Amino acid sequence: MTDALDESTSAWALAIIRFEVTWSGAVLVFEDVAGLETGASTLRAEGSSGVDAMPASGKQGKVTLRKGLFHGTGSFRDWYDPVKMSTVARKPMTIRLLDEGGQAVVTWTLARAWPAQITGSGLDGAHEEPVVDSLVVAHEGVTFAAA
Numbered sequence: 001m002t003d004a005l006d007e008s009t010s011a012w013a014l015a016i017i018r019f020e021v022t023w024s025g026a027v028l029v030f031e032d033v034a035g036l037e038t039g040a041s042t043l044r045a046e047g048s049s050g051v052d053a054m055p056a057s058g059k060q061g062k063v064t065l066r067k068g069l070f071h072g073t074g075s076f077r078d079w080y081d082p083v084k085m086s087t088v089a090r091k092p093m094t095i096r097l098l099d100e101g102g103q104a105v106v107t108w109t110l111a112r113a114w115p116a117q118i119t120g121s122g123l124d125g126a127h128e129e130p131v132v133d134s135l136v137v138a139h140e141g142v143t144f145a146a147a
Helices: 002-014 073-085
Strands: 018-023 026-034 038-047 050-060 062-071 091-098 104-120 131-138 142-146
Touching: 018 062, 026 131, 062 104, 073 104
Parallel strands: none
Antiparallel strands: 018 026, 018 091, 026 062, 038 050, 062 131, 091 104, 104 131, 104 142
16 A cells, blocks of 8 residues: 555656746746736726726736746847847747646747846756746737647
8 A cells, every 4th residue: 555655646746847938949948837817907988878898908917937947048148138228029938838748738828028027046056057036027918729
């Protein structure tokens, strides 16, 4: 009985959720993504039949990507550096939820995304690639598709 419990516990421990983030050829891998949401504002107007409510333009939040690993940071740096001068290029960003085999389960696409904030992690000699604690991305819309 103990062996079966140990095997099932270790199998769950190996199942790590990963998110692959791409834009303009750059690829990052993150362990956590929050804020993949969109909504519509409500516009209220008085009409002949009382107060009418209708959807207005969408409200967009910010997406926070946590615990990331950069692969080929040059293009990311080229994308982020202009933010400091308020001349950032807004580009589509794709976020894919990957299963244990590395296959996409769900894909979200952010329209006209740009980096709003980056928080680095402590230095760790065990990693050859730069690690980011969190990356906050502003955008102008999100769509999603199941694989």
